[in-house]
């Protein structure tokens with residue numbers, strides 16, 4: 591059996607006392623008044639101040655790992671236009687590693703992508719700022735509107751990109767075919 595990690599041990603040692611305390615409270619139907627505050631502090635408050643932040647940290651680490659893995663899987667291993675195999679790359683360096691192929695072979699696609707990526711980023715940031723502002727002034731209707739607009743924007747962008755990509759691919763095929771004939 592694998593030895594439990596230090597985090598698991600801390601989670602167990604800080605998570606069990608409050609649980610045991612709750613069970614004891616339930617079974618005994620109450621604890622003597624004179625020791626109740628000390629027991630509550632020692633068995634619930636102190637462990638909880640370690641347990642809860644650590645739980646949040648573990649959850650955050652787990653979700654960020656899964657997302658990174660998901661994004662990593664989404665990185666294409668071949669060119670999305672001509673299908674030529676491209677070098678594998680970690681998520682952070684994908685533009686550095688795979689970018690040159692697009693820059694050299696599909697320069698019009700590269701320029702198009704660079705331009706629209708900036709536009710989309712600016713739009714998304716503005717929308718996020720407005721949405722956050724609505725939340726801060728507790729205007730929930732506009733907040734929900736902001737969220738829905740973000741979803742619509744993301745869907746519209748993905749559809750727009752898909753279409754444009756298809757046209758770039760067709761263009762490439764046409765060029766390749768005429769290149770072969772001549």
Ligand SMILES: [Zn+2]
Nearest residue numbers: 669671672695
């Ligand atoms: Zn290519």
